[in-house]
Amino acid sequence: MLNFVEISKGCAKVLLLVFNILCILIALCTFGFAVVDIRVLRQYSEEQATGTVTGDVIILAASLLxxxxxxxxxxxxxxxxxxxLYLYVGFVMIMVILELLIAIYVSVQRFGLQFRVTDWIREDFYRNVTAEEQDQHDDLWNELQITYECCGLNGPEDYVALGHQITLSxxxxxYNARTENARKLLYKSCVESMTYYKDGCEEEILDILRSDADWLLGVAVISFWFEAASIVLAMWVSSHLKNSVQVYRHTVKY
Structure with a gap:
């Protein structure tokens, strides 16, 4: 005859292992995201991204935990x-509380970063730069435009409005041409055929920040359900093992 209690215990163990492996994979993906995000945030000034970088560092630590x-x-x-298993259940309960607090902190920081980046990017695009600052200013906007595949603040029309040529990036x-001659020919063709980036950098950057915040929130929700299920399964397995030990001791005794 089938022992349904043993079968259910075996299924619970397998599910517990699967959920924990999925949690490890989620933690590794989140760890990688935080590392990449820290590098991306370095494009902004330290004053704008300080709180968000701190949030990424906390995410790194939470992922390792x-x-x-x-x-x-x-x-x-x-x-x-x-x-x-009992120790595991206790740690998971603590992790759930920590993840809730981290999710709130990171969400607030991400929301605030959108406003800070908006103010900063508008001010930086239109500010008057000195000859010494020009190269640094150009390098920053070249990096932003290539990274986010955008042009100008709200579009290439911004350069026209300022009386400037559309930048090479x-x-x-x-921009990626290896020789100066090829660069000039490709740039001329790009401007004449209007194949340059059409979207403004402000909206592209904000879209990325919003999608990152949504992704982190989704990961937090998924992790919560996996961890909640893991707690239930761990309690079920540990309770069954404890009862099995008691039955064994009672049988041996008598």
Missing amino acids: LIGVATLGCVGAGRENVKM CCPRA
């Missing part, structure tokens, strides 16, 4: 160790 806790859950389930093929 989640990997450690999930690994503990896998080991506890694999070895059928009741004490490790608005034409990616010309």
Whole structure:
């Protein structure tokens, strides 16, 4: 006859292992996102991105903690160790609270960053720069326009309104050309055929910041449900193992 209790325990162990492996994968993806995001935020001034970078550092630490806790859950389930499973449940409950606080902090910082970046990018685009600052200013906007595939603040018309030529970085093929002659020919063709970037950098950057915030929020929600399910499964497995030990001791005793 089938032992449904043992079968259910085995299924619960497998699901617990699967959920913990998924949590580890999510933590690794989040860790990678935070590393990349820190590099991207360096394009903005330190004053604008300080709080958000701090949020990314906290995300890095939380990702490492989640990997450690999930690994503990896998080991506890694999070895059928009741004490490790109870310890795992306690750590997961703490992680859920920490992740909630981190999600709130990061969301607030991301929302504030959108306003700070908007003010900064508008001021920087239209500000009068000295001859010494010109190269640094051009390098910044070249990097922004190539990275976000945009041109000007609200579009290439901004350069026309200021009486300037559309910058070379608005034409990616010309900007990436290896020789000066090829660069000039490709730039001329780009301007004449109007194949330069049409979207403004302000909206493109804000779209990226919004999508990053939405992605982090989605990860937090998914992690919460995985962790909640893991708590239930770990409690079920540990309770069953504890009962099995008690039954075994009672049988041996009598």
